Amino acid sequence: MMHRGLFQAVFLTLAVVLIAPHAFAQQDVIEKRQKLMKGNGADAKAIKGALESKDYATIETKAKDIGNNMDKVNDLFPKGSTSDKSRALPAIWEKWDDFSKHPAKVKKAANDVADAAKAKDDAALPAKVKALGEACGACHKNYRAEEKKG
Ligand code: HEC
Incomplete structure (x- = not known):
């Protein structure tokens, strides 16, 4: 009995140590x-x-800001990073070759x-x-859900 309790305690600790940060990290990236x-x-x-x-100055600044943002997009979609608070569709990872070309x-x-x-x-x-608006929409059309899931 002692051993079983110990085993469970170790198992639970491991589960918390290994799984919880993963879940937090996913939420963080979302x-x-x-x-x-x-x-x-x-x-x-x-x-x-x-x-x-x-x-014109504002147009230029904001357009450059979008351009800089686009450099970060692919890194913010690690495999399987989705949740009920995310509108990311599984197609992102099924068609990564296509998805990952949209930011450029x-x-x-x-x-x-x-x-x-x-x-x-x-x-x-x-x-x-x-x-520009159509380029954003081309990605959303295939890879973003209409509404938040759940
Ligand atoms: C590579 C694909 C891709 C590109 C390019 C892209 N988006 Fe998105 N966008 C998404 C996905 C996927 C989501 C949903 C993310 C989530 O909920 O996890 C999203 C979400 C959004 C949201 C909702 C954010 C929120 O949670 O309230 C806005 C607004 C948005 N995008 C605007 C834009 C604009 C404007 C552009 C172009 C300048 C753009 N996006 C380019 C894929 C893309």
Whole structure:
């Protein structure tokens, strides 16, 4: 009986030591990427507003911010990092080759926006901003659930 109790205690300790940090780490990375994505959303909104007021400096800054964010995206989706608070779909890891190419496409679209803003290219900007939004949407379409699960 003593041995059994000891075994259980050791087992439980191991379970807590090995499994709990894994669960916390997953939750942590989910929160980090949701925060990053909220930042992208705020940047995109600011760009649209700045387009109306022809505030080229803001457009350029926010587009560059999105570009920098895109460098971090793939690292924030470690295999299987999902939960009932996450809208990440399993397709992310089933089609990682495709998923992992999207951030670079968005970065390219964001750089195009920044360049057009720098050149104060009124004629080109609306289409470039639209293309940026579509590049974000191309990833969401296949890899983000409509609503939070659960
Ligand atoms: C590589 C794929 C990918 C790209 C590129 C991408 N997103 Fe996302 N985005 C996701 C996924 C997946 C989620 C859901 C994350 C989660 O809940 O764990 C998400 C979530 C979001 C959210 C909701 C955040 C929250 O939790 O409230 C916003 C807003 C968002 N993205 C905006 C953007 C914008 C704007 C861009 C482009 C500038 C962009 N995203 C580019 C995959 C992507």
